[in-house]
Amino acid sequence: MAKPESSPVIELVSLHKSFNGQIVLDGLDLRIEAGQTTVIIGQSGGGKSVLLKHMIALIKPDQGKVLVEGVDITRLNDRQLNNIRKNFGMLFQAAALFDSMTVGENVAFPLREHTRLKQHEIDEIVKHKLRQVGLKGVAHKMPSELSGGMQKRVGLARALALDPKIILFDEPTTGLDPITADAIDRLIVDTQKHTNATCIVISHDIESTFKIADTVAMLYHGKIVEIGKPEDIKSSKNLALQQFIQGKAEGPIQVV
Amino acid sequence: MTKFSVEAKVGFFVVIGMIVLAYMSMKVGKFEYAGEKGYELYAYFDSAEGLVKGVPVQIAGVEVGRVKEISLEAGKAKVAFQLDPEVQVGEDAEAAIRTKGVLGDKYVEVIPGSPQAQPIKPGGRIVRTQSPANIDTLLKQLSSIGTDIKEITQSLSGVLGGREGETSLKTIMDNIRSIAETLNETIQKNNENINRTLDNLAIFSKDLKEISGTNKEAVHEIVANFRQVSDQFRDALIAFSEITGKINRGEGTIGKLIHDEETIRSMNETLVALKGITEKINRGEGTIGKLVQDDETADNINAALSSINEYLQKEERFRTYVDYRGEYLFDSDDVKSYLSLRIQPKEDKYYLLQIIDDPSGKKTVTETTTTVGGTSTTEYKEEIDKDEIKFSAQIAKRYYDLGLRAGLFESTGGIAADYYLFDDRLILSLETFDFDPDENPHLKFKADFTPFQYIYLTVGFDDFISTEGTESFFIGGGLRFSDEDLKTLLSGAPIPKN
């Protein structure tokens, strides 16, 4: 059914995962198309971060397959995983900056690890990436000296440092003011266009979701209940989805 | 203030550590190096109680070597010592186990023989030995001596107290004089012996001191023994003073003494007995005699000679080992097996022949990446081959704890070093082979540990700087049998001695 030129970069096949008996992913299937931005939305605590971590094998599923470019990464050993992960960049929900390094060293880390660039070249890229996320003159600071939103942006700069083929963003704009959030959204779109990367974004922000998404997927009860183009999603008949994008407390999703 | 780099600090720190280590090793280790030179002698002792490996050997209080080995042979303690090369020991020399210091470290004192004597050749035996004196037995014997003396004096007192003995005082006097003369003569003749007795007494008192240091209980016992001895001595003295008192008390008594034939006879008997005792001492018999002179037991020599023969046979024996080892390779999940034959003509040299079943020839994984429309798919293809059989043939030589091997390693040329630890129970090896100009050489590190006689365990890294990704951590184990073991296993089947 899939169009021949758009074979999936990442394909999740009937993924099951539970923590201490609590089912988080319940036979989830998802195909991520190459060179597109896919936004995954869903309830808080619904398992979005867990899903994202499966794609880069930080979490191994209880059952099911995670195919990255056709290879089931759940069966690879450490060394083979390392090779696959060189294609990835990831922004963590809580930034996960190395607190023993300065901001500059954090962004430079992937460059130092995987390129043979000279120090001044690295410095140049670091400066550029930090400027892209709207940060100037913070390179020598320690992460603990930054605000939460600033840390998030440093994390973003670090994820983009190597211009990876696949980028995973866990809530890139949460905790940012609307103006910075919009700038970050644009950065994601631009980056995607420039490098033809495959972007997978987790977001709660409906507005920004429709701004950046080529495809939107809704995670609900451990499954992808709806996936499609933003227009299709907006006009979806799925009640849970409609409740989610309209942001109402009443509906099939009961929070309290 | 200049800030040091991390590397500088660590480097400086390590250098300080190494200097301290070098300094301490040099201070402490000088005997170790001296110990390796020189030649070996041995001696048999009745008891090597308290003697340990590595204690000094002294001549006239000067350290000339160290005790190298203590073993039991035919019920005697065989002590081997390493002597400095410039030290010569005559054939009539004597080896004694002595006690040094208050805490009583035992050491070996060699008492050199006469300068004219032939020097003992390296590997030879010092025949004359003195074992450490056992304090307890000595004290018991002393106590019985005391009893003897008391008996003598009592009978003396009886004799002198009798009325009839008064008449023969003159004879007694004559006899006493003759005893004194005999004694004098004995002493003169045995001047040397008595000196040695005094020496021994000195050692003895040292030993006593040592015991008082180490063992409270023993001290109590000794003190009790001493008290007994001295009580007996006191009784003896009282008896003596009784005699002299009686003599002093008046001429009348002496006259009576002289006329008593019976008394004189018994007194003479006593004196004869006394004389016998001194003569016994002179001949080196009895308790005191043991202190004065050491008995030399010649039948030791026979036992020693036969054991030398045995020893020589052992040293020269050809040994053959058969060894199987398996290594489980973690990365490829396979077992690599080795079957080897080790021919060891000498303690420090052996030849190794080995057949290796290497599973890394088994699987070849080819990785093909096809790119379709910007997406690449990677295919893994596995080809199954036969296991590869390889051969090793090596010659090995050992220098102290370091062994070197060279020859054929897994069908390619190579060299290896082995380091032997804990009496050869742990062997660390590094092998380098397969010097292909295009690739890194094959390096293998392993540690073999032998907890029991026939079985050993192994861990290590195979091919750890490989460029083809064949490096793997491995663990495994093996069985090793010598020809002796096999002989017993195969119930008497003869093993050819090449």
Place this chain on the structure above:
Amino acid sequence: MIKIIETIGRGLIRFIEEFGQVMFLLMSAATWMVRPPARLRAIFKQMEFVGVNSLAVVILTGAFTGAVLALQAYHGFRLFGAESLVGSTVALAMTRELGPVLTSLMVTGRAGSAMAAELGTMRVTEQIDALYTMATNPIKYLVVPRIVAGVLMLPVLTIIADFVGILGGYIVGVGLLEINSGIYVAKMIEIVELEDIFNGLVKSACFGLILSLVGCYKGFYTTGGAQGVGQATTRAVVIASVSILISDYFLTAAMF
């Protein structure tokens, strides 16, 4: 009754499981250690932390241990006039036992706990996950340098502790208690063997492995936030100290 057996059994299984995990960590550390690149910088940094920075505390411990040992030995030996053996007693005790064991225990308290706390924090703030996503194996990047530093630095610290301990003993013995210095040194040199020093150093290298391995293990597998980090730290110190003391017995039995 059955409850007791059950508890013991569970404890035993837990122990075996944990021991297996430690061995697994050791094995993967060993595997990653020989894979290029050799992270010399990270190793040097840890060597500085474990070695150089522990110098002061190790010197203090060593010197005062040697001093008090001399004092105690003197009172004992004076009873039978063996004061001259104080030096050898101090030197033997320091090189064979107290140097390696006390140094290791001090370093466990200082560096082993820090390793657990540092790695634990990195684990709960997803920094370790971040390393994975950047195709940098955290075992190679974090664990290997610490273990290497532990194994290499402990013998260096120990030889220094031995030395200052002997020096401390000398100052008390010769300076304060007025034992003849010539006899003091001569007896010491006569009785202490090269083997005593080297076996002590081998032991301390083993202890260095234990303390860094346990510290890393506890930190690396930390769960449960700040409380978990605290627990990991405490447990690391307790387990490492006990393991050092227990293994000391077996190492000593095997060596001397």
